[in-house]
Amino acid sequence: MKALLQRVSEASVTVEGEVIGQIGPGLLILVCAVHGDTEANAEALANRIGKLRIFRDDDGKMNRSLKDTGGAALVVSQFTLAADTTRGNRPGFSAAAPPEDGRRLYDHFAAAMARDVPVQTGRFGADMQVALVNAGPVTIWVEA
Template identity: 40%
Template sequence: MVALIQRVKSSWIKIENKEISHIGIGYNILLGVMKEDTEDDIQKLVKKIVKLRLFPNSEGKMDKNILEVNGEVLVVSQFTLAGNAKKGNRPDFTAAMPPKEAKELYETFCKELAKHIPTKTGIFGAMMEVGIINDGPVTLILDSKKL
């Protein structure tokens, strides 16, 4: 499971020009679910995300976690994080989990994260416009297999 985490001042999702989700300060998380992912991957990522210290303290040093700044999270399903462009010019997405199973793990991830942090989501599999106002910018890629 791969999470691309962006520290944001705000983030939102629109579908057909209608805003369906919006957060203020926090993280925009693009989540890619891979074929071999399990509930264990969810627990590893959630634990790490809750404790990550990506927000500045009074001296400007990244020393505060999302809970300490009363932040929120916007989670967006993003199967293209499984893309491999090693051969040719068209990415190969065979490492992505099939949609039915991926949706279940995505929803479980969001529910587990929401136990700790106010969490909003997009709609799994939908074509979405995702807006962000980066803060920093600060962007981090977490791979559950490397935690």
């Protein structure tokens, strides 16, 4: 699985004009399942993200995890993280997991994250508008 993390002071996701998820300080996590991913990959990714020390401590160093800060996670599915841009001008997405697998692994990932921190989610497969205030900015790519 792949994830793009953005440390945020706030973030929200809107579908058809309705805010369906929003958080204050924490992480916006854009997540994508690829062919061959399993629940074990979703668990490993959630555990890895939960332990990443990417939040400032009292000395201003990135030395605290999301759980340490009491922050929340906004988890949004984004199959385009699987884009292949090596040929031509149109990205290919054949590496992304089929929708039924992607949904199952997305849900599993969000549930695994929710064991340690408050989690809000987007809506799998929906046309979503995501708003955020990137804190730092800090943006990190993670795979498991």
